Structures are given as C-alpha cells and as structure tokens.
Amino acid sequence: MSIPSLPSLLLLFLLLPFHVISQPTTQNDQNTLLNLKHFWSNPPSLNHWNQSSNPCSWPEITCTATTITGINLANKEIYGTVPPLICDLKNITSLDLNYNYINGSFPTALYNCTNLQYLDLSQNFLVGRIPDDISRLSSELWYLNLFNNNFTGDIPVSISRLSKLSSLRLDQNLFNGSFPEEIGYLNELEELNLAYNDFTPSRLPPSFTQLKKIRYFYMAEANLIGELPGNLSGMATLELLDLSGNQINGSIPSDLFVLKKLTRVFLYRNNLTGGIPDSIQALNMEIIDLSENKLTGKIPDGFANLMSLTNLTLMFNQLSGEIPVGVDRLPRLQDVRIFDNKLSGPLPPDFGRYSELEIFEVNLNQFTGNLPENLCYGGKLIGLIVFNNSLSGEIPKSLENCSSLKKFWVSGNRFSGAIPDGLWKVQKLETMIMSGNLFSGQLPQVLAPELSTLEISNNRFSGQIPTGVSSWTSLRVFKASYNLLDGVIPQDLTALANLGTLLLDGNKFTGSLPATIVSWSSLNILNLSRNQLTGQIPAGLEFLEALTALDLSRNYLSGQIPSQLGGRLVFLDLSANDLTGIIPSQLNNGAFDKSFFNNPGLCSNNPSLGLNSCSSRSKTRSSNKTSARFVAIIASIAVILLLLVLLTRYVIVLYRRRKYGLNSKWKFTSFQKLNFTESKILPRLTEKNVIGQGGSGKVYRIAINRSGDVVAVKKISSKNNLDQKLEKEFRAEVKILSIIRHSNIVKLMGCISCDNSKLLVYEYMENRSLDRWLHRNQAPSSYGLNGSVCHAVLDWPKRLNIALGAAQGLCYMHHDFSPTVIHRDVKSSNVLLDSEFNAKIADFGLARILAKESELNTTSAFAGSFGYMAPECAHTTKVNEKMDVYSFGVILLELTTGKEASNGNEHSSLAEWAWQQTVGGAPIVDALDNECMDPMYLNEMTGVFKLGLKCTSKTPTNRPSMKEVCQILLRYSIAAKMGKNGADVADHFPLLKFENV
Structure with missing residues (x-):
C-alpha cells in the first residue's frame, strides 16, 4: 500500500484532535494519562483531564474505537522530561509535544512506543547528542521533527535506517559535527531540513540527489562548501531548494532549472560564479533568489517565460547587459530586486502594467532612459528605489495616485523637471530622497502626513520655504543643501518639534535667523552655512538641548556669540562672518580651534584659537583725567576689596578642604610618569566641570596645567564608606587597566583614594562616547555639514574605523593578553573617541579576568546592559568571550542601522529586530541607516551588518571570535581605503579571507 502524500498526512494529523470519535477508553489508558499529567506537575492547560470525563472527549486526545492513538500537547507550557509511562499507551501512533519546556536528553523511553508514526519534539530545550541507536524508534515512523532544540555533535548514521521517514526536520539546533550521507538512501523522504546548524565544513553529498521523492530541501547556513553536485535533475520532484548562506562555490548546475516542479530557489549569500543557466524548464517558478554571489553574464531570456514568478532577487552580483524583454510583462511579478549589479540599457517600459508590483529596486546599476510610466498601475507599489543610475527625464505623473508608496529614492541620476504635485502628498509616503539630480520647481505647501525624511540636496529647487511648512510635523530629516532657495528662513520652520537634521547650506537665504x-x-544638526544671512545669532540656540552640530559659517552674521552657546556642541563653525566680542568661556578651548576664523572682531586669550588677544585690545583709561580725590577713593576701595578677597579666599580654602577632603588622607597611585598630583585634581571637582554621569558616579573634565592639558576623572563615592559593589568595581577597573596597555583601550593614568571616595584618572577623550554621536547627538564632520555627509562626522569610513578600533581592543583582551579579560559591559557608551575618532574601550568596572582552564569561570553578579546582553546571560553564570562578541555585534548593528540597542521596534531589541528583518526576507539595504547611505560603501555596510548578525547569533558557538571579527573588519577597512569592494580586496590579501556571515 502506498503512503499518502506529506501534505495530506499533515492535514489529517492537524484535524484529528478536532474530529474525535467519542468512545470510551480502557481504565488503564485513562490512568496513564492522569499519571502523565501528574508527572508534569498538573499544568493548568490540562485541568479538564479528570476521572469523571472520557479521555476521547479531551481535545488533546485522538481515539479510534476504544483506543487512544494520538496526543497533541503543543504549546501547553509543559516542563520536565518525557517519562517512560507515555508508552504504556500501547496503540499511540502520533505524539506532538512541540513548543513546550521539555528538557534533558533525547527521550529514549519512546523506543517502547512501537506503533509510533508521528513524533514532534520541536521547539523545546532538549540537549546532548542524538543517540546512535535512534533507529530503535518505531519502524513505522514517517514524521520526525526535532527543530529548534539544543542537540549537539553529529547526526547519527542510524537515522537513515528509519526507512519510512517522509519528513525529517533537524534544523536550528547546535549540531557541530557531521551529517551522514546515508540520509540520501531514505527513499520515501519528501521533506529534509538540516538548516541553521554549524556543521563541520562539508560538501553536499551526491547521494542527496538520489532522493527521488524529495519536495522540500532546506540546508541554509549549514556550513556547506565546495561545488554543488552535478546531478540535481535526479531530484525530479523537488519544489523548493534553500541552500542560502553557505560557502558554496563554482557555478550553478546547468540542470537546476530543468527541474519542472521547482517553484522556489534560494541560493543567496554563497560564492557562486559564472552565469545563470539558460535552460529554463521550471515554468512554475515563483521565487528566484540568487543574490549576494559573484554571478556574471546576463539575465537569461527564459526568465520572461516564468508566468508564475512573483519574486526576482538578483542583487549584489556582477550581472551585466539589459533586462530581457518580457520580464516586465510577467503577470504575477511583485518583487524586483536586482540592485548593485552592472546592468545597463533602458528599463523595460511595462514594469507594473501587467502585475501588482510592490517592490522595485534597481539602484546601483547603469540604467539609462526614463522611469517606466506604470510602475504603480496595480496600486500596490511600496518601494521605488532607483538611486545611482543614469536615468533621466521627468518623474511619471502617474505616481501622484500611488497611494501605497512608502519609499521614493531616486538620488544620483539625471532626472529633471518638477516633481508631480500629488507625489509630495501621497498619504503613506515616509521617505523621499532625490538628491543629486536636476529637479526644479518650488517646495509644496503640504507634505505627506507620514513623511519623515526629505532629501533634495544638489538640485535646482527655487523660491522660498513655503508658509505651510509648519504642517510638516512628521519630518525628522530635511536636507536641502545646494539649491536655489531664497527669502528668509521662516519662523514657522521652527515649529517642527520632531526635526533632528536641518541642512539648508549653499542656498540664497537672506535676512535674520528666526528669533x-x-x-x-529634537534638533541635532543645523547647517545654514554659505547663505547671505544677516543679524545676530539667536540666543535661543543655547537652549536647544539636543543640538550638537552647528554650522553658520560664510554668512554676514554680526554681534556677539551668545554667552551660553556650546554647552553640548561637539562641532561648531562660525567662521567667515562679522562677529565681534569675546569667545564664550565654554568655547574658549582647543576643541573649537577652527570655528572662528575670518571674524576680525572676535578675540580670545587662548592662543590655540588663532584669534587676536582680548588683552591687547583693552583700552587704558587716561590717568591724567583722574582727580586726586578719586584716586584716594579708589585706593580706599581697593584696600577694602583686598581684605574681602583675602577673607573670601580663606573661607573658600576651608570649604574646599572640607568638601574635597583635603584634610583627609588621600593616597595617589600613578601608573605612569605624571606631571601633576592630587592637588591639581581635587579642587576642580566642581559641577561646571561635570561631563557625564554613570551608575557609579560623575565624570569630570579637569585641566591640569595652563597649557591646556586635560584629564578625565571618574569619581566613585558614597555618603558612608564605599559599599561593596562600588568597591568591587573600583578594584576591578584598577586591577585590569593598571596592567593592560593597548592603543584601543582607554589609558588609566592613576587613582586617588581615601576612606569614602575613589577617583580614577584617565586620558581625556575629546569626542566623548560613540552613543552620543550615533543617537543623542549625531555630530558633524570637521569639514562641515554638507548634505552628502552622513551623521556629519560619522560617515561610513569613520564608522568603520571606529568598529575596527573597538574590535582590536577587545581582540587584545581576549586573545593577546594573559590572562584573558572579559569586559561584560561592551556597549556604545563605553566606546570612547579621541580627537581623531579613534576608538578605545572603557569602563572596566564589570570586567572579569578569566580563570585558568582548571577553574570555574563563573560570576554571581548579573552584568551587562539591556539590548547588549547575550541571551545566555539570563540562565548561566559562566563567563566567556562570546558574551563580549554578542555585545560588540550589537554595536556593529548600531553603526550600520543608526538605531539604539534597546530600540529595534516596539516589541524587540535591535538584535532581535535585525534578525527579524533578515528572516522576513526584507532587503538588507532597508535596514541600513539612510543618514550614512553612500553607494560607494554599500558593500562594506552590508557586510558589517551581516557580521553584526553573526556576532548576535543566539547560539554562542555560532558567533565568531574577536580575532575573526578583526580580520573581517580589516578587510573592509582596506577595501574602503582602496576604493574597492571587500570581495575584491580579499583576493589580494588571502589571510583576510573569511567565511560568509
């Protein structure tokens, strides 16, 4: 008798619990079920299991006549192991325990369930190896699902002796050994899923191509290497093939698309080369994803015959030539992602006319001609992304009616003319990026209600900012640099409370700034440079708490600089104006040495600013006009004032001695040769010098001499003696930083201590912490705030350099320093940046020195910060390097996405959000930070994002070491400096080659 098809059996099994034959069962079977319930501590979900009711009426139980044949306890919050008594139900054929909390090793007690045909133990917490004698399970077993557990080691050969298996799912475990090629001898197998396991590097066995009944074959991210077997046509029934995320090389087998039943192919993220096979017989193909390989040649003409095709994903390859005629007329085509290739020629005109197109991404190619007129003909278009081509002409007027459109990104082309009026107002539109074209016309009174990003820099837009600008309430980023905009900057523009970035430089604005x-x-970055602005700098700028980057250079501004301006500024450029007066005290330091040039009326007594000295300008009043009586009065007043000064100084000395403990016994321990003592530090621990507040105390910026040398001092103190936690953190930091020396680890210069206070003295890091630049402050670059610069200073090369520096610091701690040091609190606020934006790891209060192999490496304290902690921190006290790797992976995701670690979306952290984006099939480019999106570095950004994903793998063994992370980042750093992509550079630096992440 033939076995029914897999879908039929699955459907039958799912329906069985709801189609119960209500017949009485034996008392023994009922007792067994009640004992099972008791063994699992009577879960609330089984409260209806009792002596007074018939088990065949229980929804979890399937009966045939008077016999119990099935148990379905999926998602019932069951804890514990699987007891032997379950096989006292002699006639049980199906057992489903998925999505519970079952632990321990594989339940060999199930060997005694001799009639078992269907077994689902997926999504539990089973550990250890699958037993070598797993073939002792029932010879009738056709469904075995162990998906998403924690099994390790090899998959045993004996599993291939379960000869009736139709479905075998072992995906998302922790297998780190081999899988047997004998699986290819399971003649009844229709579904095989070994994906997302870290197997030892292996080729795909030729025996797998002998699976004559296979329909669904998954081995994504399974560490496959080498070339694909040539005889894929032997898998004649294959419908889905997923081998994505491996290291498969060579060409795509010529017989792949000969498989007539094939509907979905996923070979993305491998190292495939050569062309796409021309022979296309799988005419029912629905999804083709060959992205992120090294494929060359043309898109086959046969793709135009795939009438069922919904998704064509070929991005990140080296394909060339034109899109085949007819692809644009496929009736079910929804998703076209062919960006970052070398495709050329005009875009076929009928894209969107014959199908309900949703995604159209052809950016980073060499396309010419006009945009297709009917892209949104079906009314479903969400994303239109064509940046960095050579497209020209006007934007189709039909897009005015595209109510579904969310992202419109056409920068870096040769488009001209006015933007269709209705396009500005599309209800769901969130992003409009049109920089670097020849667009003209005026800005609209009304924008789309959800538009958050508007970038129109480097075009020919003209006229004034409209009076209706106050209605643009959702706008967060407005970049309009280098256009022909004129008139005054309207007061209504300041009503945009959500605006974070405003770039209006390089226009023709006149008049005064809004009062x-x-x-x-929310404003972080304001650039109004290279205009014709007049009047004074508004005093209100000093009250903008989020403002950290201000460029008003090359205007005609006059008057004095507001006295409180600059409290939070990281970048300031007021050069080439007509400003006068003294530089405010908080700006009168070397950090702003290029901020005031070409303002002849400004002065400063700080020579590093390069301005005239204020003392040389002071005019001495003529003594000849002073009467003797007046001199006498002045002299009397001077005597009185002198006495008051002396008295005041005496009181201050007493106060400081008490406040700063100068009467206490301070101990100063230096870890290098220093030219200062505690007497330079203690009196300056005042509120005006506070630059940060941490969990253990405040951080001060202290000038130690007149030359402008500065140190950072962290004060750890309590009202009484230091509590045990603070003392422990202090000792940990001193113990580690006093002996560790590395250019990417912050330098501890010394420590000062007394009974109730501890001071740590560090080198001062001018650009503070990374999180201030990525999130709260988004500071600009030293060469201005041009609209093409990402987060101003933090363009991609700087971000990449920061990532590499921080990685090198951690790598030294993990691999090159003895004994190994684990930081345990790696996060962007603990990555400090010097004046050149070199990164240094800081804050070692939670760090631990790893014990010897013979000792337990555990800690009793729950350490880390939300969003950065590895998942295993919640259930283990064992400390290892992979915890730091996870946290560093989150920093990589912050650098590439611009999001905060704890803010992926409303339901998840950044790491979880990034994984969801990837698993959900969204293109990586959608996750990257628009503020930092430079097509020149898109390969590197994508690679670092994927490295962040690899580092934040939920399974520690799947994470790379920091040494491997450094090699990968170094490769991308070299690529960025040489103007090549990472793959090209790897060919010249073989030691830097790495496995796909």
Whole structure:
C-alpha cells in the first residue's frame, strides 16, 4: 500500500484532535494519562483531564474505537522530561509535544512506543547528542521533527535506517559535527531540513540527489562548501531548494532549472560564479533568489517565460547587459530586486502594467532612459528605489495616485523637471530622497502626513520655504543643501518639534535667523552655512538641548556669540562672518580651534584659537583725567576689596578642604610618569566641570596645567564608606587597566583614594562616547555639514574605523593578553573617541579576568546592559568571550542601522529586530541607516551588518571570535581605503579571507 502524500498526512494529523470519535477508553489508558499529567506537575492547560470525563472527549486526545492513538500537547507550557509511562499507551501512533519546556536528553523511553508514526519534539530545550541507536524508534515512523532544540555533535548514521521517514526536520539546533550521507538512501523522504546548524565544513553529498521523492530541501547556513553536485535533475520532484548562506562555490548546475516542479530557489549569500543557466524548464517558478554571489553574464531570456514568478532577487552580483524583454510583462511579478549589479540599457517600459508590483529596486546599476510610466498601475507599489543610475527625464505623473508608496529614492541620476504635485502628498509616503539630480520647481505647501525624511540636496529647487511648512510635523530629516532657495528662513520652520537634521547650506537665504527657536527640541544638526544671512545669532540656540552640530559659517552674521552657546556642541563653525566680542568661556578651548576664523572682531586669550588677544585690545583709561580725590577713593576701595578677597579666599580654602577632603588622607597611585598630583585634581571637582554621569558616579573634565592639558576623572563615592559593589568595581577597573596597555583601550593614568571616595584618572577623550554621536547627538564632520555627509562626522569610513578600533581592543583582551579579560559591559557608551575618532574601550568596572582552564569561570553578579546582553546571560553564570562578541555585534548593528540597542521596534531589541528583518526576507539595504547611505560603501555596510548578525547569533558557538571579527573588519577597512569592494580586496590579501556571515 502506498503512503499518502506529506501534505495530506499533515492535514489529517492537524484535524484529528478536532474530529474525535467519542468512545470510551480502557481504565488503564485513562490512568496513564492522569499519571502523565501528574508527572508534569498538573499544568493548568490540562485541568479538564479528570476521572469523571472520557479521555476521547479531551481535545488533546485522538481515539479510534476504544483506543487512544494520538496526543497533541503543543504549546501547553509543559516542563520536565518525557517519562517512560507515555508508552504504556500501547496503540499511540502520533505524539506532538512541540513548543513546550521539555528538557534533558533525547527521550529514549519512546523506543517502547512501537506503533509510533508521528513524533514532534520541536521547539523545546532538549540537549546532548542524538543517540546512535535512534533507529530503535518505531519502524513505522514517517514524521520526525526535532527543530529548534539544543542537540549537539553529529547526526547519527542510524537515522537513515528509519526507512519510512517522509519528513525529517533537524534544523536550528547546535549540531557541530557531521551529517551522514546515508540520509540520501531514505527513499520515501519528501521533506529534509538540516538548516541553521554549524556543521563541520562539508560538501553536499551526491547521494542527496538520489532522493527521488524529495519536495522540500532546506540546508541554509549549514556550513556547506565546495561545488554543488552535478546531478540535481535526479531530484525530479523537488519544489523548493534553500541552500542560502553557505560557502558554496563554482557555478550553478546547468540542470537546476530543468527541474519542472521547482517553484522556489534560494541560493543567496554563497560564492557562486559564472552565469545563470539558460535552460529554463521550471515554468512554475515563483521565487528566484540568487543574490549576494559573484554571478556574471546576463539575465537569461527564459526568465520572461516564468508566468508564475512573483519574486526576482538578483542583487549584489556582477550581472551585466539589459533586462530581457518580457520580464516586465510577467503577470504575477511583485518583487524586483536586482540592485548593485552592472546592468545597463533602458528599463523595460511595462514594469507594473501587467502585475501588482510592490517592490522595485534597481539602484546601483547603469540604467539609462526614463522611469517606466506604470510602475504603480496595480496600486500596490511600496518601494521605488532607483538611486545611482543614469536615468533621466521627468518623474511619471502617474505616481501622484500611488497611494501605497512608502519609499521614493531616486538620488544620483539625471532626472529633471518638477516633481508631480500629488507625489509630495501621497498619504503613506515616509521617505523621499532625490538628491543629486536636476529637479526644479518650488517646495509644496503640504507634505505627506507620514513623511519623515526629505532629501533634495544638489538640485535646482527655487523660491522660498513655503508658509505651510509648519504642517510638516512628521519630518525628522530635511536636507536641502545646494539649491536655489531664497527669502528668509521662516519662523514657522521652527515649529517642527520632531526635526533632528536641518541642512539648508549653499542656498540664497537672506535676512535674520528666526528669533524664537526653542521649539526645535529634537534638533541635532543645523547647517545654514554659505547663505547671505544677516543679524545676530539667536540666543535661543543655547537652549536647544539636543543640538550638537552647528554650522553658520560664510554668512554676514554680526554681534556677539551668545554667552551660553556650546554647552553640548561637539562641532561648531562660525567662521567667515562679522562677529565681534569675546569667545564664550565654554568655547574658549582647543576643541573649537577652527570655528572662528575670518571674524576680525572676535578675540580670545587662548592662543590655540588663532584669534587676536582680548588683552591687547583693552583700552587704558587716561590717568591724567583722574582727580586726586578719586584716586584716594579708589585706593580706599581697593584696600577694602583686598581684605574681602583675602577673607573670601580663606573661607573658600576651608570649604574646599572640607568638601574635597583635603584634610583627609588621600593616597595617589600613578601608573605612569605624571606631571601633576592630587592637588591639581581635587579642587576642580566642581559641577561646571561635570561631563557625564554613570551608575557609579560623575565624570569630570579637569585641566591640569595652563597649557591646556586635560584629564578625565571618574569619581566613585558614597555618603558612608564605599559599599561593596562600588568597591568591587573600583578594584576591578584598577586591577585590569593598571596592567593592560593597548592603543584601543582607554589609558588609566592613576587613582586617588581615601576612606569614602575613589577617583580614577584617565586620558581625556575629546569626542566623548560613540552613543552620543550615533543617537543623542549625531555630530558633524570637521569639514562641515554638507548634505552628502552622513551623521556629519560619522560617515561610513569613520564608522568603520571606529568598529575596527573597538574590535582590536577587545581582540587584545581576549586573545593577546594573559590572562584573558572579559569586559561584560561592551556597549556604545563605553566606546570612547579621541580627537581623531579613534576608538578605545572603557569602563572596566564589570570586567572579569578569566580563570585558568582548571577553574570555574563563573560570576554571581548579573552584568551587562539591556539590548547588549547575550541571551545566555539570563540562565548561566559562566563567563566567556562570546558574551563580549554578542555585545560588540550589537554595536556593529548600531553603526550600520543608526538605531539604539534597546530600540529595534516596539516589541524587540535591535538584535532581535535585525534578525527579524533578515528572516522576513526584507532587503538588507532597508535596514541600513539612510543618514550614512553612500553607494560607494554599500558593500562594506552590508557586510558589517551581516557580521553584526553573526556576532548576535543566539547560539554562542555560532558567533565568531574577536580575532575573526578583526580580520573581517580589516578587510573592509582596506577595501574602503582602496576604493574597492571587500570581495575584491580579499583576493589580494588571502589571510583576510573569511567565511560568509
């Protein structure tokens, strides 16, 4: 008798619990079920299991006549192991325990369930190896699902002796050994899933091509290497093939698309080369994803015959030539992602006319001609992304009615003319990026209600900012640099409370700046340089708490600089104006040495600013006009004032001695040769010098001499003696930093201590912490705030350099320093940046020195910060390097996405959000930070994002070491400096080659 098809059996099994033959069972079977319930501590979900009811009426139980044949306890919050008594139900054929909390090793007690045909133990917490004698399970077993457990080691050969298996799922475990080629001898197998396991590097066995009934074959991210077997046509029934995320090389077998039943192919993220096979017989193909390989040649003409095709994904390859005629007329085509290739010629005109197109991404190619007129003909278009081509002409007027459109990104082309009026107002539109074209016309009174990003820099837009600008309430980024905009900057523009970035430089604005600007509560970056602005700098700028980057250079501004301006500024450029007066004290330091040039009326007594000295300008009043009586009065007043000064100084000395403990016994321990003592530090621990507040105390910026040398001092103190936790953190930091020396680890210069206070003295890092630049502050670059610069200073090369520096610091701690040091609190706020944006790891209060192999490496303290902690921190006290790797992976995701670690979306952290984006099939480019999106570095950004994913793998063994991370980042760093992509550079630096992440 033939076995029914897999879908039929699955459907039958799912329906069985709801189609119960309500017949009485034996008392023994009922007792067994109640004992099973008791063994699992009576879970609330089984409260209806009792002596007074018939088990065949219980929804979890399937009966035939008077016999119990099935148990379905999926998602019932069951804890514990699987007891032997379950096989006292002699006639049980199906057992489903998936999505529970079952632990321990594989339940060999199930060997005694001799009639078992269907076994699902997926999504539990089973550990250890699958037993070598697993073939002792029932010879009738056709369904075995162990998906998403924690099994390790090899998959035993004996599993191939379960000859009736139709479905075998072992995906998402922790297998780190081999899988047997004998699986290829399972003649009844229709579904095989070994994906997402870290097997030892292996080729795909030729025996697998002998699976004559296989329909669904998954081995994504299974560490496959080498070339694909040539005889794929032997898998004649194959419908889905997923081998993505491996290291498969060579060409795509010529017989792949000969498989007539094939509907979905996923070979993305491998190292495949050569062309795409021309022979296309799988005419029912629905999804083709060959992205992120090294494929060359043309898109086959046969793709135009795939009438069922919904998704064509060929991005990140080296394909060339034109899109075949007819592809644009496929009736079910929804998703076209062919960006980052070398495709050329005009875009076929009928894209969107014959199908309900949703995604159209052809950016980073060499396309010419006009945009297709009917891209949104079906009314479903969500993303239109064509940046960095050579497209020209006007934007189709039909897009005015595209109510589904969310992202419109056409920068870096040769488009011209006006933007269709209705396009500005599409209800769901969130992003419009049109920089670097020849667009003209005026800005609209009304924008789309959800539009958050508007970038129109380097075009020919003209006229004034409209009076209706106050209605643009969702706008967060407005970049309009280098256009022909004129008139005054309207007061209504300051009403945009969500605005974070405003770039209006390089236009023709005149008049004064708005007088009232306190509504700009979220503004991080303001660039109004290279205009014709006049009047004074508004005092309101000093009250914008989020503002950290301000460029007003090359205007005609006059008057004095507001006295409180600069409290939070990281970048400031007021050069080439007509400003006068003294530089405010908080700006009067070397950090702003290029901020005031070409303002002849400004002065400063700080020579590093390169301005005239204020003392040389002071005019001495003529003594000849002073009467003797006046001199006498002045002399009397001077005597009185002198006495008051002396008295005041005496009181201050007493106060400082008490406040700063100068009467206490301080101990100063230096870890290098220093030219200062505690007497230079203690009196300056005042509120005006506070630059940060941590969990253990405040951080001060202290000038130690008149030359402008500065140190950072962290004060750890309590009202009484230091509590045990703070003392422990202090000792940990001193113990580690006093002996560790590395250019990417912050330098501890010394420590000062007394009974109730501890001071740590560090080198001062001018650019503070990374998180201030990525999230709260988004500071600009030293060469201005041009619209093409990402997060101003933090363009991609700087971000990549920061990532590499921080990685090198951690790598030294993990691999090159003895004994090994684990940081345990790696996060962007603990990555400090010097004046050149070199990164240094800081804050070692939670760090631990790893014990010897013979000792337990555990800690009793729960350490880390939300969003950065590895999943295993919640259930283990064992400390290892992979915890730091996870945290560093989150920093990589922050650098590439611009998001905060704890803010992936409303339901998840950044790491979880990034994994969901990837698993959900969204293109990586959608996750990357728009503020930093430079097509020149898109390969590197994508690679670092994927490295972040690899580092944040939920399974520690799947994470790379910091040494491997450094090699990968170094490769990308070299690539960025040489103007090549990472793959090209790897060919010249063989030691830097790495496995796909």
